[in-house]
Amino acid sequence: MGAGMSPSGGVTRNTLRQQIADALRDEVLAGRLPPGREFTVKQIAEQYGVSATPVREALFDLSAQGLLASDQHRGFQVREFGVADYRAMAEARALVVEGLFRNPEGVAVRPEGLASIRRRAAEAVRAAKGGDLDVLIGYDLRFWRELGQFVLNPYLADFLTRLRVQAWVFAVHRLRRDGMDEDVLWFGHEDLVEAIARGDHEQVHAAMHSYYAHALAWADRLEAEAAEGDAPGPRLPPEPGESGTSQGAAEPPEAPGHCA
Incomplete structure (x- = not known):
């Protein structure tokens, strides 16, 4: 996360809201907040040393822009685009x-x-x-x-x-x-x-x-x-004695699994 932000007495809530939104957007675009990263209003407020209200507003602004996903119980996370x-x-x-x-x-x-x-x-x-x-x-x-x-x-x-x-x-x-x-x-x-x-x-x-x-x-x-990364690799033949029927006959290999 970026450096702390200490609002002066002349900074309005709307200005602070925009500053926080801009700072978080920069963190996302720099890759320092990767897709899927979760955080709460409290964590961001503590990080920047500000109250929860402008942080919450900034996070909802970024959610409206499609950069964050919000969950009532888990807070916010950086959206993952496929x-x-x-x-x-x-x-x-x-x-x-x-x-x-x-x-x-x-x-x-x-x-x-x-x-x-x-x-x-x-x-x-x-x-x-x-x-x-x-x-x-x-x-x-x-x-x-x-x-x-x-x-x-x-x-x-x-x-x-x-x-x-x-x-x-x-x-x-x-x-x-x-x-x-x-x-x-x-x-x-x-x-x-x-x-x-x-x-x-x-x-x-x-x-x-x-x-x-x-x-x-x-x-x-x-x-x-x-697709290349998900493709199953070649199966090696079993070592002697690994197939394990009582007569020593080899069991058929299992079908390769499928990645979701």
């Missing part, structure tokens, strides 16, 4: 972004906002190529959040931001375990923002198709690795 969830996230994002930029009434591209988004895109690509996961996550989320400011429907903008955060929750501990490579990471940030700047809907579609294809390829790879 490969099927990740596939659905990628598909939803691709469909929404493509649809938005095909409909000129749904997006208002402000030229003054493009310079910042270009910087976020360049930094995200640089971090991805350099293998710096923490920096990549930070710039990638800023990139998509700032891009969402062009979306006129605030509910869709919020939906896209939440999906991206959830996708990183799925990805971060797997990338820390397996490492990052070009088969997993998407480097199309700059292509996407330039296509948006030009109003080139076909190139926006191509960039999002590239993003979706990368996500699907990684999902396929994870499923294949899981």
